[in-house]
Amino acid sequence: MDLFHLLAEMIDMRSFSNLWYWIVLAIAWSTASHWILGVPFDHVNRARKKGGQHYQDLETLVRINVARRLHVMDVAGLWLVACVCFALSTLAVLGFWFSIEFAQAVFLIAFPMTVVSLVSLRAAFVIHTDTLTGEALLRRLGQCRLITQMVGVVSIFVTSLWGMFQNIQIGVL
Template sequence: MDWYTTVFEVIDMRSFSNLWFWIVLAVVWSSASHWVLGVPFDMVSRARRNGGQAEADLEDLVRINTNRLLFIVDEAGLWLAALVSALLTGMALLGFVYDIELAQALFLLAFPMTIVGLLSIASSRKIQNGEGQGEVLWRRLRIHRTLVQAIGMISIFVTALFGMFQNLSAHVLTG
């Protein structure tokens, strides 16, 4: 058996009929909703419940992660915006104009995560501007997580509908 044939059997380029794509989709959104601004959400619950050292650790970790994110945005934000826009545009054109299913799948993963990235930048700015301690920090992290989960639910729903449409279209054409 040819090596290329084996690879393309395991990694099917028809993304929406491939179990691996759906596993990746689930892992991406599960991770995005668990890691709020780089902090595991159970740490937020523990800090709120126990206070003391857990609260100080949470505040320190959030401060470190938000400062890091905002430093990257302030230093390379324009270049990152141009690069991400170009990549998303390329994926959208390849996927929806030239009908390449792999590009469609990647776009349906990347575009909502870009929105989550922008939301993370906005939340980081708010935390840096005074919402970095105590109850207001917990509230900001909870709001951020809820918004990420809402974006994730909408994204999974749209991706599932589009994937079913693609699979049914492929089945009708080949069947």
């Protein structure tokens, strides 16, 4: 088998039967549930257990990341929302109306990640407006992580069902 055929096998556009797609899906959700508002969750746990300098570092990281997210939304929020809606709509139409499996696969990752981004943005807004500190800040970060994990579980379940359906359908044809 030559190099071209090997690469064609590895970059197969039939996503749901490709191991690389499932690896990307697992990495995406693992990363999303570990980094909450740009802060690694192990740092949140360390700040909760040890306090002191660890907690001050956490508050600084959260403050910087919250300000950054809110600034991006103030400056380019409308354009960003328009571009994301256009991209998601395009993927949905290509994937589910025109039956392009690659677009379906990308949509099934991108749409739930968009929901997680909205949850994170809402948490950033609440942290900024209520100037959360202490236990309230830790609780808000924990809630954000829990919602991210719940969206991830539902997303992986739906993606798995849809992927199995696609693979069975292609196997029958």
